[in-house]
Amino acid sequence: MAKQAQTFFLEEWLKANSGTISNTNSTNSTPQSARAIIQAWADLRESLQQKSFTQQHYQSLHTLLNSGIALYVADPQVKLILAILSSPDLSLPSESYPLFLRLLYIWVRKSSKPSPLFINSSINVLFQLFSSQSVTNKSSLFFTEFLLLLGAFSFIPSIPENKRTQCLDFFCKIMEEEYKLVSLFDDLVPSVLSGIGYALSSSGSIHFIRILDTLFGIWNKEGGPSSSVQHGLMILHLVEWVLYNCIQSHEKIIIFSREILESHKSQYASFSIVMGAAGALRASNRSISSGLMELRSSAEKRLEIIATEYVSINGNDSVLLQCISLALARSGDVFSREKHSLLLCLTSAILTEILPLKRFYTHIYMNSGNKGNHEVKEHLQSVIFKEAGVITSVFCKQYAQANELSKNKVENLIWDFCQDVYMSHRQVALFLKGKDEELLQDLEKITESAFLMVVFFSLAVTKQKLVPNIPKEIQLDISVKILISFSCLEYFRRMRLSEYMDTIRGVAGSVQENEAACVSFVESIPSYGDLTKVHVSSNKMEFTWCKDEMQTSRILFYLRVIPTCAEYIPSSVFRKTVAPILFLYMGHPNGKVTRASHSTFVAFISSGKDYDDERVSLKEQLVYYYMQRSLEGYPGVTPFEGMASGVAALVRYLPAGSPCIFYSVHCLVEKASSLCSEFPKEPNSWNDLHDELEPCKKLLDLLLRLLSLVDIQVLPSLMKLLAQLVVELPEDGQNMVLNDLFAQVADSDDVTRKPTLVSWVQSLSYLSSQATIKGGGQRKHEKSSAIIWNKGRLFGLNRIFARM
Known part of the structure; x- marks a missing residue:
C-alpha cells in the first residue's frame, strides 16, 4: 500500500487500486506545453484586470486542468484564483467554480508548505462562496470539489485547529444534508471518498464518528450511489489508507471502527462494511499496533457474520458476493470459524459471478442480439474476473480449513459445474461456429479460467483427501470424480501445468489398481449413441461427432487414461463401453486421437491373464475388426506407428x-x-x-x-x-x-x-x-x-x- 507521501492525489490512488480508468478530466490527463500553461494563467490575470470572464477564460481553465499531475500551482497563482473568486465585479459561469476549486486542491496537495496566510484566505473565500447567492444552481460536481478541498485543507498538518474544526464542521454538514448530490454520479465517488479520507485522517473524536458513520451509511440511503464493485474496492483501500497513515495519532478511530464492525444489526449496507473490514485487515497486515490487531479480530468476525447471513437466506446479491470475494482476496488469510460460510460464499461467487458461464449461455440461447457479446466483453474487463486467480487461491485455502460437510458440499458443486460447462459449451460452440467467432473466443477465455480454477481446486482436494487417514472408498470416489471433471474441461487445457500433471498422477494412480473405480470411470464415458447423435443444422441433418472438438477432447482424455487401468477393466465392460468408441475414433481425422485409440487397443490386448478365457475370446474377436478399421484407413487416417504397435501386440499376446x-x-x-x-x-x-x-x-x-x-x-x-x-x-x-x-x-x-x-x-x-x-x-x-x-x-x- 502506498503511503501518503507516495501520492499527491488520493482519488487517483483509489482509482488505480480499484481498476477504474481515469477519464479525460482527471488529474491523469495529457500534459500541456509550458507555453500553453503560461498563456492560460495570463488569460486569467487579464480577466481580473478587464473585469470580464469570457468563454476564452473558461477554456484557459480547462487548459490548466488538462495538464493533470504535471501542473503546479504556486502561491502567486493561488492569490490570483482567490481574487477572481472574491471579485464582486466578475460574473463567473456556474460551471467554472468546480474548476477553480480543483486548482486550489492541486495547490494544497502539491505544496510542501502551503502559506498559512493563503490557507486562511482560501478557507474564508470558500465559506463566502458557498453562502453567496452568486453561486446559483449548485451542481453535484461543485459539491464534490468543495468536499474534496475541505478534506484536503483539514489534512494539512500546519492548519490552525480552529480552521481545521471549521472545515470539518462544514464538511460533515454538507455530507449529511447533500449526500444525494455528492454521490449521485459514479464518476464523482472517488473524489467524495478522497475528501472523506482526508477528513478522517485529520479529525477529532466528534468529527471522525460523524464522518465514518457517513462513509458506511451513505451507501444504504435512498438515492445513494449505485453499489458497484469498484466503489467497494475504493472503500477497502480508503480504510486501509486512513488506518495505516494515521494509526499513531488517532487510536480512537480504531475504537469506533470496531464498534461499527461488531454491530450484529448494522444499519449500514453489507457490501460497504465488508470492504471496510477488508481495508482494516490490510492495514493490520502492515502494522503491529495493538489497536489494529483488535480491529482485525472484529473485522474477521463481521465478515463471517455477513457471509453467514447471506448463506442462511440463500441470497442472490451479486455485488455483495463480488465484494466478499475481493475482500478475502485482498486482505490476506481469513478463515471461517464455525459454519465456513466464507467458503460457501466464495463458491457461489466463483460459479455465478467470476465464471458466470451459465448466465451467458442462457442469454446466447435467448438470441438476445448483441447483448451476449457486450456482457462477455464487459466481464472480461471487470476487476472480479481479472482477480480470478487470486480468488481461486483464497478459495483453495478456505477449502483446506473447512470441515468435511462443507468440503463435500463444495466439491459436489464444482464437479456439477464441470458437467454443466461441458454440456452447455458444446451446444453454444456448435451454435456460434461460423456465426460469431469473436463471441466464442471471448467465452473460451472465461472457460480457460474455469479450467484453471478446477485444476487448482482439484489439487487442493487431493492434498486433503488422498492421504492415509482417509478411507480408501472416499479416496477412490474423489479420484474418479476429478478424472471425470478433467475430461469435461480437457478442451480448455491450453498450457502445460505442473499442478495438472501432479493431480492426474495422484488420482490416476489411486484408480488404476481398483476394479470398481476403473469401472466407475470407464462407464462415465459418453455412449456411442450420444457421440454419434445426428444434429440438425441449417435445415439439414448431419453427423457432427468428428467435428465436435470439445467432445473429441473429452474422448481423447479417456483414451489416454484407460490404458493405465486396462488390466482392471472387466472384458464385459470393455466390450460394451470402450470397444465401440475405440473403433469409432480410429477413423477420426485428428492424429492424436487415432494414435490414442491404437494405444488403448494395445493396452487391452496386452492386459489380463492367459487363462481368462472370456478376455482372450474378446481379444480375438476385436482383432478382426481392428485389422479391418486400421487397414481401410491406411494410408491416410490410420497412423502407421499406431497400427504397427497394435499388430505387434496381438501377435505377442494372443494364444x-x-x-x-x-x-x-x-x-x-x-x-x-x-x-x-x-x-x-x-x-x-x-x-x-x-x-x-x-x-x-x-x-x-x-x-x-x-x-x-x-x-x-x-x-x-x-x-x-x-x-x-x-x-x-x-x-x-x-x-x-x-x-x-x-x-x-x-x-x-x-x-x-x-x-x-x-x-x-x-x-x-x-x-x-x-x-x-x-x-x-x-x-x-x-x-x-x-x-x-x-x-x-x-x-x-x-x-x-x-x-x-
Whole structure:
C-alpha cells in the first residue's frame, strides 16, 4: 500500500487500486506545453484586470486542468484564483467554480508548505462562496470539489485547529444534508471518498464518528450511489489508507471502527462494511499496533457474520458476493470459524459471478442480439474476473480449513459445474461456429479460467483427501470424480501445468489398481449413441461427432487414461463401453486421437491373464475388426506407428496359432500387395517413386519384423505369403526387401527359427532372380508356372516350405 507521501492525489490512488480508468478530466490527463500553461494563467490575470470572464477564460481553465499531475500551482497563482473568486465585479459561469476549486486542491496537495496566510484566505473565500447567492444552481460536481478541498485543507498538518474544526464542521454538514448530490454520479465517488479520507485522517473524536458513520451509511440511503464493485474496492483501500497513515495519532478511530464492525444489526449496507473490514485487515497486515490487531479480530468476525447471513437466506446479491470475494482476496488469510460460510460464499461467487458461464449461455440461447457479446466483453474487463486467480487461491485455502460437510458440499458443486460447462459449451460452440467467432473466443477465455480454477481446486482436494487417514472408498470416489471433471474441461487445457500433471498422477494412480473405480470411470464415458447423435443444422441433418472438438477432447482424455487401468477393466465392460468408441475414433481425422485409440487397443490386448478365457475370446474377436478399421484407413487416417504397435501386440499376446493372427498376417500382405500394385514395375521405379511408395515400404518392413515375432505355427504361412509378395515386386523392390531380410536374419539370435529363415531367404533370393530374368511382358503371364514348377529347374514354393 502506498503511503501518503507516495501520492499527491488520493482519488487517483483509489482509482488505480480499484481498476477504474481515469477519464479525460482527471488529474491523469495529457500534459500541456509550458507555453500553453503560461498563456492560460495570463488569460486569467487579464480577466481580473478587464473585469470580464469570457468563454476564452473558461477554456484557459480547462487548459490548466488538462495538464493533470504535471501542473503546479504556486502561491502567486493561488492569490490570483482567490481574487477572481472574491471579485464582486466578475460574473463567473456556474460551471467554472468546480474548476477553480480543483486548482486550489492541486495547490494544497502539491505544496510542501502551503502559506498559512493563503490557507486562511482560501478557507474564508470558500465559506463566502458557498453562502453567496452568486453561486446559483449548485451542481453535484461543485459539491464534490468543495468536499474534496475541505478534506484536503483539514489534512494539512500546519492548519490552525480552529480552521481545521471549521472545515470539518462544514464538511460533515454538507455530507449529511447533500449526500444525494455528492454521490449521485459514479464518476464523482472517488473524489467524495478522497475528501472523506482526508477528513478522517485529520479529525477529532466528534468529527471522525460523524464522518465514518457517513462513509458506511451513505451507501444504504435512498438515492445513494449505485453499489458497484469498484466503489467497494475504493472503500477497502480508503480504510486501509486512513488506518495505516494515521494509526499513531488517532487510536480512537480504531475504537469506533470496531464498534461499527461488531454491530450484529448494522444499519449500514453489507457490501460497504465488508470492504471496510477488508481495508482494516490490510492495514493490520502492515502494522503491529495493538489497536489494529483488535480491529482485525472484529473485522474477521463481521465478515463471517455477513457471509453467514447471506448463506442462511440463500441470497442472490451479486455485488455483495463480488465484494466478499475481493475482500478475502485482498486482505490476506481469513478463515471461517464455525459454519465456513466464507467458503460457501466464495463458491457461489466463483460459479455465478467470476465464471458466470451459465448466465451467458442462457442469454446466447435467448438470441438476445448483441447483448451476449457486450456482457462477455464487459466481464472480461471487470476487476472480479481479472482477480480470478487470486480468488481461486483464497478459495483453495478456505477449502483446506473447512470441515468435511462443507468440503463435500463444495466439491459436489464444482464437479456439477464441470458437467454443466461441458454440456452447455458444446451446444453454444456448435451454435456460434461460423456465426460469431469473436463471441466464442471471448467465452473460451472465461472457460480457460474455469479450467484453471478446477485444476487448482482439484489439487487442493487431493492434498486433503488422498492421504492415509482417509478411507480408501472416499479416496477412490474423489479420484474418479476429478478424472471425470478433467475430461469435461480437457478442451480448455491450453498450457502445460505442473499442478495438472501432479493431480492426474495422484488420482490416476489411486484408480488404476481398483476394479470398481476403473469401472466407475470407464462407464462415465459418453455412449456411442450420444457421440454419434445426428444434429440438425441449417435445415439439414448431419453427423457432427468428428467435428465436435470439445467432445473429441473429452474422448481423447479417456483414451489416454484407460490404458493405465486396462488390466482392471472387466472384458464385459470393455466390450460394451470402450470397444465401440475405440473403433469409432480410429477413423477420426485428428492424429492424436487415432494414435490414442491404437494405444488403448494395445493396452487391452496386452492386459489380463492367459487363462481368462472370456478376455482372450474378446481379444480375438476385436482383432478382426481392428485389422479391418486400421487397414481401410491406411494410408491416410490410420497412423502407421499406431497400427504397427497394435499388430505387434496381438501377435505377442494372443494364444499361439490363434486364427486371428493368421487373419492379420493375410490382411497385411493383401494390403501391401494392393498398395504396391498401384505403381509401375519398370526397373528403378522404387527409387524414382520413393515418397509415393513409403506406405507400401512401411507395410513390408512390418511384415519383415513379424518374422521374428509370430509364433512358430504362424511363421510358415507368413513366409509363404511374403514370398509370393516379394517375387511380384520390381527388381529394385526385391533387392530392397532381400537386403533387409539378409541383415535381419544375420543379426538374429533366435537359434530356433534362424536356420529355417536362412534357407528360406536363400531360396527366395534365387526365386526372385529367376522371376526377374523372366521379366518383361512374359512375367505377368508366366510367373505362376515359372515360380511353382518351371520344368523342374526352379524350386517351387511348396518345395521350399516342405524343405523347411
